[in-house]
Structure formats: structure tokens, C-alpha cells
Amino acid sequence: MKKIFVTLVLMLMLVFSLSAQIVEKTFFFDNPQFEQYQGYEQISLDCYVGERQSEYVQIADEGCPNLPWYSVSLLLPQNTESRDIEFEFSDFVEIEGSHLLYPYQVPRPLSLKEDMPFVVNENIYLSDDEYPTRYSSDVTTQYLNGYSFAFSGFTPVRYIPSTGKLLYAQTVKVRVSCAASRNDKGKMLKTTDENKSRVQRLAHNPEMSEDYEQRGQRGIGGYELLVVTPSEWVSHFDEYKAFYDARGLRTKIVPLEDIYTSSEGRDEQEQIRAFISHEYENEDIMMVLLGGDVKLVPYRGLYCYVNHDYEDYGIPADMYYVCLDGTWNNDNDTLWGEEGEEDFLPELAIARLPFNNEEQFNNIMHKTMTYQTAPVLGEFNDIVFGAEHLGEGYYGNEDLELLIGEHDDDDYTTIGIPKNYKFHRYYAKPDRDWNANEFRSKINEVGGGYVYHVGHANTDYVAGWYLSDINDKSFAKLNGADHNYNFFHSHGCVCGDFSSACILEKFVTLPNGFVAVTGNSRYGWYVPWSDGPARHLNRELVDSYFHDRRQYIGTAFMEMKIMTAPFVNVYGQENSHFRWSIYCINVLGDVAVSPWLDEPFIPEIDYDVALIKGTTSTTVYVDKDSEPQSNFRCSLFYKDQLLAFGTTNNNGKAVLQFSEPLDIQDTLKLIVTGPNAWCQTLNVYGIDKDSNYIFADDIVINDDDNGKLDYNEDVTLNIKFINKGADNAENIIATLSTTSDDLVEITDNEILIPSINANSTKTVNDAFSIKVKDNVKDNSYAYFTMTCADGEKVYNHDFQCKILAPDLTIVKVNYDDSNGDSDGVVDVGESVQVQISSSNKGHCACDDIVIKAVSNNDDIVFNNNEKKISRLEAGANVITTFTFVTDDDTPKGSIVDIDVTLSSGFYEDKQTIRFVVGSVEEGFETGDFSSHNWKNDEMHPWVITDEYANRGVYSAQSAIIDDDEVSTLSIDVETITDGVISFYLKTSTEEEWDYLTFFVDEEMMESWSGENDWQRVKYPIEAGSHTLKWSYDKSKNDSAGEDRCWIDDIVFPINTHVLNIESSVEKKEILIYPNPVDDFFKLEGDNIHNVEIYNIMGAKIMSHDVSFSNAIDVANLSSGLYLVRVLDEDNNVVVKKIIKK
16 A cells, blocks of 8 residues: 555656746846936836847835836746746846935826825835835736736836935846646637737747647638627628628628527626637637627626725626636626636627617718728828826826837837828817817818827716717718718727717717727726826737737737736736726727728739649738738638638738648639738639649839839830640730720730640740820829630739829929018019929939929019929929019019929929018008008098107007997908018007907907007918908096007018908808818809919919819819918909818
8 A cells, every 4th residue: 555655646746747837037137217207216127038128017006116017928838827936036236326216106097187195105215124025926827819828027126215225136037837727728729820929929938839739720611700799680780791701801690699599608798708709719710799789789897996996896898708718707706807817818809889779880880881992092191199188287198199100118119100190289288278179170170090089088078078069060071071980099087988878989870970989988097107007008009000010900909908918917906907997998899990090002912823723822922012011811712611811921921721722623712901901802713733724923014114114104014924734735815905094005915825835834025015104193003904815715814013103293382582681571673582392202203394483473574484304203302493583663562473383294283372572561651541451440430640650650540439439440451371460559548448459350369458658569360361450449437548549550461462342341252161171172152253272381283263163173282271262253352271181
């Protein structure tokens, strides 16, 4: 018995030794850095783990010295879990000086508007003991697609608060002991290229992933997109299913009733999760859409508390359904997602369509599909930022600016929105309060690609907008025509609480506005001047879009949560605001929608046109302008059956593996989709190994330049023909045709190839001849079909070629009077230069460029008004200068147009610059109001007086009026460019009762009362038509002084002319719509004759005769602000502003 017992013990020891394993990684620290804040310091260190940096958060107990805590994210051996963790700190270095570290202030909800007390733990700061007493957190195990991860955290810093002594360990060894998982994770393991790439980004030891068994590649017989919805809604998703099936996402709609019948679980939510888990394990799904609001599809509420002050027993969290490890409720109580029960790493992407009725469903579907198939082009590089004051002097714009470009703040790196995008910022500032209407107007004006918001919110409130006020007019311009339907992301609290009627749901279910929204179902959390959860998640989201190139909103959102997950336990439960934030942020909208994050393009795809039966793999290459494109999904179908699948790597290469050798002799479909690219569906031909298929294996454009189709170019095509098959082919007639006759002409379209041996190639130089037309738009595509016939069979091969052409653009036209008096005014008799900045924004050089300037005014005399440039390369800029002189007899106030033309053949751009000769002034020295078209008060007119004058003899004086009467003087002007008006004023009135007031378009600029001697004032005036008015308003109280006021020496803005009386009446009757403008706008008004459009620099862009049509085509104008100058048959003028999208 003793021998048996000893043997048993040895066997148990052997089993334990085989199962127990150690994973070790070393962290290296150097380069201490300090940030100063409120008289305190905050320390950070550079940390390297292998070739990558470790991420950290600044954290401590409330009021205690803030320290950097670094995350540990170690990949464990397959099917193991962590049991213990050990930290070995060594090579300590003392930092010079005495340091007072910032006391940690607990995170606060974004809905908290009142200031929180600044907490300092005096006992700690006076202590001589080493701080912290706890320098690491416990280890937890999380699983991602079957990969085991150990999460923990530590700080290498040691601090003596009383003396300010500060040290740090240069080397920290982390050892995790692990053993076999208590629950087998084998079925969860999916080692797809996408999953493996994600795992390697998350792990500090990515090399461990190579030890995992390679299995679970994308299932050929499964599907990608699961929709769960009540049975009465299943048929509504037919169009949705067809839409995504055609894009290579096989979609399955499953009634909830079937799930409840077939799946086990203690409630409906657990039954749904069990079904999703089954589909993940057996059908390899990648995304889940919950089809309906919570009345139709139930939600799971998760438990969390933060700092013992905030506790919630049911945070609405759809991630419950796709984080598939464990049960989320190990102790079978009423609380789900307690500490130790959670799963932060979703295996699948998920989103919810929050509809309750057919109208809401149709609105969501229309926006989702229209946005992806017929977007408004030209605005996807426009991003709208809105940031409010969050409290205690902290403004949310600091969080939003971290979304732009590459940032390594807080020692983790995110690569976000490209810096060259156009950012439309609406920020609250110390001198500007948040205005909800202005922010909404900004969104409607810009449209753009995405809206990001940081600010206060609640269930029925976000960005200052209330649920009760939101309707289909709120975002009327986001209608898919004026601007795209958009996307909205908010840090705000509770605005995404889909368990009730929340405001973000309303955004999605309206007929216009937003395709999808992302927001919090409970509090959002921020840390002033530090990396709070809301900021962190948003940075990871834009990194998922722009760096990781996640195509779908659901997969980008999934990536965001995964990359944030290690921070939950970096400091233990005290960091639970990260747990809370991961729980409560959700996607409301379609999980599979692909946000356009740049202007759409047609990808260049290199693929095998014909595949022989028995093929086991094929390769696809995807480029954009010869640059490889990663993360493109390449799916090869036969009818509805997926045969092979692959995703492009960083070299643009995808290897499509067949689950079994190809056994189809028919037409196949290759579907290629990827970030910011139009979906491409290409024919591939399956052929028998004993038959042939002849197509072009390689097509080379034979020219004398760049090997591409250029405008006005004659080229030939060198074709490398391939005979895929077992038989020789003879007497092949190859014919080239095109559907792009407006772009190219095929001048030699047929060739005879005597023979091509079986499974061989033959190159034919100058096989076809093509002439590209001389008026082609840059980046156009010409589509061709090559047909090969050998007398028995006909073989087709479709291909496309991009055409490069010039794009001549006058960037800017201005005038410069530095050779004269340099006052910015074109004066009589002055020599002035016209400077023209031009560019070839196209992708092809052009020759024989002519730049010409012509004036409509005979008093403008050029010494040379035409210049020629022999060649302008693609992307090149040129500045041209012309000099003119204004004749000495030029009437002051004359309006001058100079028309500038940039041309080369059919390529041309025009602009007109307009200015006024001389400055327009009024000193009333004529002794009356005759010098300009003044409008005087008929009842109480102003008068000219010589009693007072600022300069000269005369000034304008208000009428002598009784109590409660008003005397006004006004004038209507047109200002071509932004400028400043100045004038002198004098008052002798009753202080604080009787006022002289100056108005611009009925908006009060300033008012004066009491005794004021002559003083000069000035005010900005925007370009456009304006009414300027001076008004003396006498109150009912007593009089004082002379009871009058005076104005004198008015200097109108540069490039201003005074309108006649009639034009000031007519201007109110002109209507322009729509505004902002997409491609066309219309004019309504009486007797309109001509319309001229100017840019904000005063350059005329175009002219239109309205007698033929009141619809003005502005499709070719760049986005921005323009002035529309409307002339009627009597030459009265009205100036309006438009915004071109």
C-alpha cells in the first residue's frame, strides 16, 4: 500500500509539473518626464517591452500621490489560465531634486456640472514611509477568440512624500504562473488572420501566438452576419440581407422565437447569448445585429460601482451577447457582471437597431443603404468637433485634439484622423459659452464625415439639445442630398440609454440626421487633464478606424473595447470607472455599416481571371494608385456558396484558400470590399483542366512616358495572353471594345494570334491602339472588354484603366498696391499688381499654358496682360504677376472687374477679382447729403450743420426731437471683401437715457449717451450687402445737454460702394435655396437678370444669365463660402451668401 501511495503522489506531482507553466516578460524603464500642474508634478516614464511600449494610466487612491501604473497583457499558452503573478523590481535610480506629486482626483461623470472639492490626503503627504505600500494588482484571465490572456498592472515608482524623494526601477520582470483552464476553450479558438493580428496587438508577448494550434479559419460553409429579431420583423430584413450578401457578408435572419425554443438558458437573454455562441463556434459568424429596441429584443443589465459612490445594478450593455467566455453570473444571483464574472474581450461585433415601428425601421434602412451606395462626395475629410466646459476650468477640446494624427500621450500611441483633414471646431472657451443652436447649425452647415462631442448629457439631453425639441427639421441638411447622413459619437452621460426613450435613439430613427450613434447608457467618465475612460475609448475608436483600418463600425467598436480592456484591472477594482465605461458604451445603428472615412475610390485589383478545376488557392492583390491596401476582404463565390476567402495584408496581398479543390466549371464571382472603397464584383471563370480559357495575364500600357493612360495620348497595349488549360489554342482572334467612348477611341481593335500552347503565355506587343481624348477629366476610368475567340469558344475579360489629366485651378487672385501707397486701396493713378496663384491639381502635366487678365474698365491699363508657360507639371504651382495703372481720370468709387483666365487646350479655369477704385468716405463737406444715397428720416430728418465738425466745416446732426421720438439716418452698401467701418461721433444727451446707437443690419453695435466729445470708433463689416444706420432715441425722461448728437468723417470698408435707393428695397425680395448648396441652387425674385458668384477674396468665379434659367450649376465649385451678386433689369444689386458643400 505504501508503494502504491508513493507512486500515486509521484504521478500527481508529475501531472502538476506538466500542467504548471511560467510566462515571463521584462519591462524596461527610462527617461523620467514631469508635467507641471497647479503647483504639483506628474511623473511618467518611457516603458519598453520587447519592441513595443507599455501603456499606463495615472492613478492612486483619492487624494494620494498620483503614479503611473503600467498595464500587463501577457498571452498565455493555449487553453491555460493564470494562477499567480510575481513582480521583480531592480536597478532602482533616484531622480534628482525634491518632488511634490499631484494628488489623484477621482474620475467624475460628465453630467456632473458642479465643481468637486480638491482632495489631498495630508497623512500620506506628511509620511516618511515609502509609497505606495501596494505596487501591483492581482492577475486576472481573459479570453479572446480562444486565446488566453493574463491582465495585471504595476508601478515601478517609489516615493517618500515627506521629503519628495523619488525613485524608479529600470527593470521589472513579470512572471505569470498558469495551469490548464478549468473550462476547455478549444471550441472558442479561431486563429483567423484578423483574430491573430488583433491578439498580437493586444499582447506584450505577441510571439506566443505562434504556439497556438492553427484552426478555425473563416468557415466556408458558415456565414458572417447574424440578425436576431422577432418573427414578425424577419421579412422586413429581406432587402438588408440581399444588400450585404452582395457585398460578401453572408447574412442570416433568425426569429427570436426559434432561439427561445432551441436554446437553453435561465432567461431570454441567456438563451440569445447561448445561440450566438453556438453560431460563433459552428458557423464562424463575425457580427451580430439586434433587430429591434428593448421591447422587441431584450437587453442585459450589468452591475458596476465606482469609488463606492456610484453604483448601478443594470447598466444596459449589449456586449453581454458577444463576450462569450463564462456565464457573467457565476454565483447565480441577480447581479450580472460582478468583479470576477466579467468578460471584457468580445469575440464578435454587435450593434442594435433601436426601432419600435415600421416608420423607424424604414428610416434606419434608408439612411444605412443610401449612405453606402449614393454618398454625397467631397465632404468625408470634414470632421466636426464639439466640446463643452466640463467643470473646474477643464474644457473637452483637449480630449478631441488627441483624435488628430499620432499621439503618445499617457504613454500609449494612437494614430487617428489625418492632420490634413479639415476640422470644424465648435469649442466652449472661457470667453465663449456653449451654444447648442450654433453647434447644430455648424453640423448642418458642414455635414462632413463624423461628429465627435465631449460634454454634458442625460437620457433626454445631449450637446444642449433636448429630446422634446429634436425632430426631422433638427438636422434637415443631413438628408443624403445636401449633406451625407452622418455619424455621432458622444462622451456624455446616459444619452445612449436605449433601455428608455433616449435622445441618441431619436437621432437614429429620424428620417434624416445620423446613420449610427455611439454613446453611453449610463455615466461617461472623465479625469481633468488626464486620460479618463471616455477619452481613452474615443482615441482607440479613431485608431481602429484610421490605423487598424477596421471597415465596419461594429468591428472598429469591438477593437476599441479590446484595446482598452487591460486598463480595467491595472490598479485593481479602484480603476472600475474603466469597467463601467466599457460596459455602458454601445452602438445604435447597423453593425455592418462602413463609414466613409475618406473619399471613395475604385481599388485596382490583380487576380486570376480563370481557375482550373483542382485549384486549391488563388491570390488577389489590391492597390490604390499603386499603393498596397490592407484589410480588404476578398471572397470568391459560386452563386451563394463561398468557395475561398482571404484578407489582404500590408502588401495588399490576399491568399484565398479553398476548403477543397475547385470542382466547378462555370462563372464565379470575386467580391472585394475594403475601407473607403467601392465594392467590386468581378467575374472569374472556373474551367476544366482539359479545356482552355484565354485571357490577359498582364496588360502594359506602351507609351513614351509613365506607362499610364494620359489625356490626349496615343498608346498601344502590350498584352501577355495566357492559355489556362490543357489544349493548344490556334487562330485566336482578340478584339477590344469599350463602353467609355466619351473618354477613349480604340483605333486598332483586333489582332490574330496564330497559336498559344497549353498552359502557356504569349506576349503580343502593340496588340491594340487607343487614343485618349483631349478633354478627359482627371482620374476618370475607361472600361474595356477583351474578347478572345478560337472558332469554338469565346472568352471575355473585363478590365479598367485610370486616365490621368490636368486639373488647372486658379487658387487665389489678389491685388497689391505696395508699389503705390500700400494702403490696400486701388487709388486713382496708382500702379497696382495683380498676383495670380495657379496650380495643376491633376495627375498629368500640361503644355502651352496661357494666363490672361482682362478688365471691363477702359481706365485700367495693363503693360502686358498675357503670359505663357511652356509646361506645368502635375501638382506644380505657379505665381503670375500683372501690373496695371488706373487712369488719372478714373472716377472715384468706380467698380472694376478683372477677369483672369488660366487655360491649356480644353482645360480652363476662370476667376474675376472685383474692387472699388479709391476709398469711399463721407465728411459731409458738400454741405448736404448729395454725395451718397443717404436715406433720411422723413419725420425727424438729420441735418447738415457747421456748428460742430471733427474735421473740415460740416458734420451730420440728429434732428431736434421730443421725448419718446427717434431720428435715424441710414445708407445701403455693398462690401466686396471683409473690412472695417470707422467714423467719429459726438453726443450731448441725458446720461443713460438718451442714446445714439449704431446698427449694422438692425444688429446694435454700440450706443453712447451723456457728454462725449469727438471720438473715433470702428467695427468689422463682413462682405455682402448691409444697411448701416445711426439712430438717436430720446426717452420719456428729462433732457440734458444740447439733446443732440453728431457724426462725421465716415470711412467705409475697403472695396465698398453705396447702393442706390431702389436696390436697397429690392434686396429683401431675393430668395436662394437650398443653402448650403450641393450641385445647384435656385433664385426667386422679380426681374432678375444676371448672377455673379465671388469667393471670399472678392474674385469672381462665374456668371450666369438668369433669363435662360433660374437654376445655377455650382457643382464644380470647391467647398466654402461664396458671395452671390444678383442684378435686376434696372441694375439694382443684392448680395447674398451661400455655402458650397
